[in-house]
Amino acid sequence: MSDKIVIIILGLLVLTYFLFVTLPIIGIFLKIEPSQINAQLHNSAIIDAIQLSLFTSGIATLIALVLTVPTAYFMTTRNFPGKSILDTLMDLPIVLPPAVAGIVLLYAFAPKGLLGPIFNKLGLIIPGSTIAVIIAETFVASPFLLRSAKIGFENMDKDVINSAKMLSGSRLRVFFTITLPLSIRAIISGTMMTWARAMGEFGATLMFAGNLPGITQTMPLAIYVLLYSNPFGGVMLAIILIIISFSILIIVKLLEQKRFGPKK
């Protein structure tokens, strides 16, 4: 086969893939009816869903940050038996189908679930509450941050860390002045991915938290429900979600370019 044919075939494959991903996105933007935008932006169901999504995904991302960065550091600096199994378990939520994530969370956190007795004592009923949304989002999205932070810690120059440890007595000081700054880009890009994933969480939220406007009805759930009662509202929300996700991905891309791009 001549090079020319190979190039043409590859070119067609690339073009097909570009169109495959971009056309559906372009398609929904063509559904915008400018006359309706104003009314939809004052629709309380839409406003509530946006506020709830921003709030819950923000909290979920903060929780993920606090929990996964130390875990990632622990996993990259320590060796122990069964480490690879534990490592794989930590990644599991990324590949779990949403329905499975929903049901495992129910059996863990519902009043009659594994941890139910504890929450019952505290007078807390998790399913049906905003807390459940945050739990579902954290469960599904945090592994992205864990993975990214691990890569950040793994790629650090170990000699720099070791020298710093010898020069300074405080491990905490080395972590905050050397380790963290060196891996901060990986952590930030992982944080953004986690945030975007949390914002898009649908299945586990629907099963575990339920669908109640203002309390558990996040943007993806509202899109699903609105599509049948107020199709244009659904389209509007979908577009807002696409714009937010796109912006987040752009930021991640910029960060990664600075990290892996050509050296100045």
Next chain:
Amino acid sequence: MNTKYPAIALVVIIVVAGAVGYLAYNGTFSAKKPTLIVFAASSLTNVIANMTQAFETANNCVVKVNSASSSTLYTQITSGSPCDVFMAANNKWVIDLYNSKSLYQQYYDNFTKNSLCIIVAAGNPKNITSMADLVKPGVRIIVADPSVPVGEYANDTVYNIAATWGNPNSPLYVTSGAYLNYPAKFAANVVSYEDTDENIVGDVSLNVGTADAGIVFYSDWAYGNLTHEQVQFLPIPATVNTVGNYAICIPSEVTQTALAQTFENYWLSAQGQALLTEFGFGT
């Protein structure tokens, strides 16, 4: 190690997985029998499942049921999903197709009815005995979203209560005042608006403490009796209950016309109607 091998192994794994899947899929439908695609409201799932095997044998075909809320099915049909028979839990979706001239021979039939009842978690933890108990503080109820039939009917019933038992000017007013301001009190106790009737039954019977009660179709009660489920059901009096009309039709894009007509005729026949009655429909 040569870096080529992992890549080749990966391709082989994907191809083998695909081939096995394809063979298994084709094996299930090995004899190329005609396939009847039925779009059915989720409340009809159990009653249809009861007759499909006999229907498939008698007509040498395969029946595939796409079960979802009637509004979801309607959207799928109008956006061009192949469908031979549509059975909706609210005839308004079929009438909509009729009005847009999208039905085969412009024909549909209101083939059965369904009313509502209360579903209560196993053991009835909140001791619910009436619609008044649903609005007591701390009771967690699950209903369907008003955009799907069972949710719309439940909403109608809540407002029927407000207009009768909860209305001091009505001769039916319940003097204890237990039903005053009913819609607001009801909404305050709702913990989730589900998208199908089946999901409400599922949530309540999962029995992990998510919900104490829900409002579902009477056909769920009949089916619960048939299968001896753990959940309990309570009646909703006819004065406030909502009766929904189910409709069956053949969309104009039908591909298995003769089979679709046989299927439709079954539900209109005495045998089909008896089966529906057995499963709690028709009243």
